[in-house]
Amino acid sequence: MAKLKLGVMISGSGTNLQAIIDACAEADYPAEIQVVISNRPEAKGLERAEKAGINAICIDHKNFETREAFEGAVHNCLKEHNVELVCLAGFMRILNSDFVNRWRDRMINIHPSLLPSYKGLHTHARAIEDGVRFGGCTIHFVRPEMDNGPILMQAAVPIAYDETPESLAAKTLTYEHKMYPAAIRMIAEGKARVSGNKVAFNGIDSGDVGIISPATK
Numbered sequence: 001m002a003k004l005k006l007g008v009m010i011s012g013s014g015t016n017l018q019a020i021i022d023a024c025a026e027a028d029y030p031a032e033i034q035v036v037i038s039n040r041p042e043a044k045g046l047e048r049a050e051k052a053g054i055n056a057i058c059i060d061h062k063n064f065e066t067r068e069a070f071e072g073a074v075h076n077c078l079k080e081h082n083v084e085l086v087c088l089a090g091f092m093r094i095l096n097s098d099f100v101n102r103w104r105d106r107m108i109n110i111h112p113s114l115l116p117s118y119k120g121l122h123t124h125a126r127a128i129e130d131g132v133r134f135g136g137c138t139i140h141f142v143r144p145e146m147d148n149g150p151i152l153m154q155a156a157v158p159i160a161y162d163e164t165p166e167s168l169a170a171k172t173l174t175y176e177h178k179m180y181p182a183a184i185r186m187i188a189e190g191k192a193r194v195s196g197n198k199v200a201f202n203g204i205d206s207g208d209v210g211i212i213s214p215a216t217k
């Protein structure tokens, strides 16, 4: 079966990109990366892509006068590389609704909180400050409103008593790296699709293990 063609968009370190690269290196993985686009020239993720022999392109937003012009260049690049699914992986620029609507139901994002809680920045620090027992991460289809859209997958991460934003970020990242390749696989295999404002699953168990934090014994 033809592999799903991915375009991965990054702004920084690219550890989620690396997880996707590693998954794609497996022969039976149903997706392949066509292009990696960074809006920042210094993004370490660009080196990760080059090292893996993947097209790595910097489209520096600073070289464009308007957001529309920048997004037009990104859109053209994705089309030139025949991208079918856009994966935002630590892409830290807001995207206009025109761009988002052009990729409606064909663009997913990973966010380091249990959405719809803690949209925006500093998610881990805010969760710790509020004393909630769980942080987490979410993969969702992208809609024009920031950090919004049908939710595909989430992981809940218990917050320890001495948790710092850094320690929670590190713990959460390990789940992000497990989730992103799994979420792409579900889409590629036709097991997850948008239905209204939710994601409908086909032949996938929701998981039945509840977690209590703090532990009761």
Ligand code: GAR
Pocket: 010, 011, 012, 013, 014, 015, 016, 017, 045, 089, 090, 091, 092, 110, 111, 112, 120, 137, 173, 176
């Ligand atoms: C990840 O934690 C991702 O969830 C977050 O940026 C980090 C990127 O790490 N994304 C957002 O905050 C988007 N709003 P990475 O570059 O190592 O994959």
